[in-house]
Amino acid sequence: MKLKDSGEFNFINRISRAVKLSNRVIKGIGDDAAVLGYTKDKYLLFTTDMLVEGKHFYKSDKAELVGKKAISCNISDIAAMGGVPKFAVISVGLPGSLDLKYADGLYKGIKKAADGFGVDLVGGDTVGSKKIVINIALTGEVENKNLTLRSGAKENDAIFITGYIGGSIKLKHLNFTPRLKEARYLVKNFKINSMIDVSDGLLADLGHILKESGKGAIIYERAVPISKNASNFNSAVRDGEDFELIFTLTESSADRLKKIWPFKTKISEIGRICSSRKGFFLVRKNGKSEKIKPAGFTHF
Amino acid sequence: MKLKDSGEFNFINRISRAVKLSNRVIKGIGDDAAVLGYTKDKYLLFTTDMLVEGKHFYKSDKAELVGKKAISCNISDIAAMGGVPKFAVISVGLPGSLDLKYADGLYKGIKKAADGFGVDLVGGDTVGSKKIVINIALTGEVENKNLTLRSGAKENDAIFITGYIGGSIKLKHLNFTPRLKEARYLVKNFKINSMIDVSDGLLADLGHILKESGKGAIIYERAVPISKNASNFNSAVRDGEDFELIFTLTESSADRLKKIWPFKTKISEIGRICSSRKGFFLVRKNGKSEKIKPAGFTHF
Numbered sequence: 001m002k003l004k005d006s007g008e009f010n011f012i013n014r015i016s017r018a019v020k021l022s023n024r025v026i027k028g029i030g031d032d033a034a035v036l037g038y039t040k041d042k043y044l045l046f047t048t049d050m051l052v053e054g055k056h057f058y059k060s061d062k063a064e065l066v067g068k069k070a071i072s073c074n075i076s077d078i079a080a081m082g083g084v085p086k087f088a089v090i091s092v093g094l095p096g097s098l099d100l101k102y103a104d105g106l107y108k109g110i111k112k113a114a115d116g117f118g119v120d121l122v123g124g125d126t127v128g129s130k131k132i133v134i135n136i137a138l139t140g141e142v143e144n145k146n147l148t149l150r151s152g153a154k155e156n157d158a159i160f161i162t163g164y165i166g167g168s169i170k171l172k173h174l175n176f177t178p179r180l181k182e183a184r185y186l187v188k189n190f191k192i193n194s195m196i197d198v199s200d201g202l203l204a205d206l207g208h209i210l211k212e213s214g215k216g217a218i219i220y221e222r223a224v225p226i227s228k229n230a231s232n233f234n235s236a237v238r239d240g241e242d243f244e245l246i247f248t249l250t251e252s253s254a255d256r257l258k259k260i261w262p263f264k265t266k267i268s269e270i271g272r273i274c275s276s277r278k279g280f281f282l283v284r285k286n287g288k289s290e291k292i293k294p295a296g297f298t299h300f
Numbered sequence: 301m302k303l304k305d306s307g308e309f310n311f312i313n314r315i316s317r318a319v320k321l322s323n324r325v326i327k328g329i330g331d332d333a334a335v336l337g338y339t340k341d342k343y344l345l346f347t348t349d350m351l352v353e354g355k356h357f358y359k360s361d362k363a364e365l366v367g368k369k370a371i372s373c374n375i376s377d378i379a380a381m382g383g384v385p386k387f388a389v390i391s392v393g394l395p396g397s398l399d400l401k402y403a404d405g406l407y408k409g410i411k412k413a414a415d416g417f418g419v420d421l422v423g424g425d426t427v428g429s430k431k432i433v434i435n436i437a438l439t440g441e442v443e444n445k446n447l448t449l450r451s452g453a454k455e456n457d458a459i460f461i462t463g464y465i466g467g468s469i470k471l472k473h474l475n476f477t478p479r480l481k482e483a484r485y486l487v488k489n490f491k492i493n494s495m496i497d498v499s500d501g502l503l504a505d506l507g508h509i510l511k512e513s514g515k516g517a518i519i520y521e522r523a524v525p526i527s528k529n530a531s532n533f534n535s536a537v538r539d540g541e542d543f544e545l546i547f548t549l550t551e552s553s554a555d556r557l558k559k560i561w562p563f564k565t566k567i568s569e570i571g572r573i574c575s576s577r578k579g580f581f582l583v584r585k586n587g588k589s590e591k592i593k594p595a596g597f598t599h600f
Binding site for chain 1: 303306310314333334336351352389393418425426428430
């Protein structure tokens with residue numbers, strides 16, 4: 001059987017089912033980053049992302065933006081754990097026919113974003129490849145008390161999202177700012193029960209929180225902030241690569257959050273966590289409810 | 301200008317020239333792994349390697365061996381720093397047309413090697429790609445006193461190599477055992493002044509030690525252990541992917557080492573470190589000396 005015919009084949013999830021882990025692994029595969037025992041009051045975070053030409057970007061895209069994206073996805077993962085990014089190693093596969101200027105552009109984009117977020121570029125690997133491939137692995141750190149997993153959503157939690165979603169294909173998927181300062185503010189000033197970044201799409205990623213937390217949710221179409229670049233609501237909540245944050249916290253914390261939120265970045269309360277028995281529902285603008293099946297992203 | 305026409309283009313080395321690093325970075329780009337501040341008595345090590353189908357392996361190669369190689373290269377890097385490998389994240393780019401069995405074989409090979417060396421597989425990324433690409437990033441730890449860099453070779457050090465070199469293309473490049481137990485024994489029982497693993501070839505990698513240490517060397521053809529798979533001496537010392545260790549230590553330590561070496565793995569004393577002014581020389585079996593220009597490996 002071919003991968004493309006095997007439904008939602010996911011190499012990494014397949015690994016996670018079979019692997020025995022040492023007791024230093026607090027959280028392995030299945031969150032935005034791995035969580036590892038580290039010092040007395042901090043965890044080590046560890047994540048990796050691969051971008052492939054023709055899948056995640058095109059050669060016609062500006063090299064600096066491709067480089068920026070390559071590291072920003074990883075920073076977004078660390079942010080979604082409540083942590084601070086620290087050290088990155090970069091592997092690049094490049095065709096011999098590639099223009100030196102393009103390679104330099106990639107590097108400039110990576111460096112600028114790394115500098116902007118305090119990430120040290122400490123190592124890497126250069127290899128020849130027919131198509132451009134960029135893989136960045138990033139470590140981060142998080143104070144034990146600020147660690148925020150997908151699995152912590154509680155019944156009656158308010159569900160929030162940063163920014164606007166949908167239409168990222170028009171540019172934002174390449175040129176976004178990871179919500180690091182927002183995430184750090186949230187975990188330092190509130191008890192955030194669960195958090196994830198939107199890479200597979202709002203419904204799919206909220207679905208990850210619900211699955212890991214064993215909960216359901218109800219969300220309101222009228223409350224979901226749709227980008228002006230999105231063609232419509234239904235695609236906006238399924239498109240991926242928004243790199244916004246979805247997070248949940250108690251209703252009383254939510255009220256305080258709305259009062260004191262200090263950033264220009266919009267935050268929107270889009271729904272409530274409920275029991276898994278109730279399920280995952282969307283309330284349309286006309287008041288009707290629809291059951292949501294969070295369609296998984298297919299890589300092949 | 302194209303990459304292939306720009307001489308020895310190396311994306312990662314290019315980065316290393318421009319990057320400012322925080323003071324937690326003990327050693328950034330330019331050794332087998334990055335060395336980062338960690339606990340009071342340990343450093344964190346961090347390395348990454350990318351394997352691309354058609355460059356580092358072929359689809360006709362056994363999937364399990366390709367998976368084994370993908371993680372073993374990284375373990376070899378950590379070993380060459382004197383450290384112990386700990387946590388790995390895996391990115392795989394796979395074609396939709398790939399047989400599920402092949403993907404499972406890759407995974408089995410990775411897992412078996414990870415288990416064998418006590419490495420936890422803690423995260424990853426699955427993406428679609430025309431050619432198979434595997435990137436593994438690995439962290440490790442090393443006691444401060446056991447950290448072994450490329451840059452520490454001293455004049456009159458004896459130069460050693462483990463195992464046999466050359467002809468790895470016939471199988472060993474896919475099916476090798478990283479010299480982790482040997483490296484750990486060396487750093488715990490001797491003052492190893494410098495160490496590197498042989499990925500670019502004996503001459504090129506010894507050349508890295510010389511460059512980083514500001515030294516020269518003399519090596520003896522008669523003392524270099526050539527694999528029976530190698531076609532001849534000249535190619536054996538230039539071929540890459542032997543994944544043996546080159547290390548240097550004082551002459552008196554070398555005498556003790558030869559007496560008490562406890563492993564089956566062969567070790568050979570192949571020459572001496574000298575001043576950089578003297579240069580890098582090979583003494584042929586007939587007694588004649590040749591100056592060596594360690595040809596860099598070209599990726600494109």
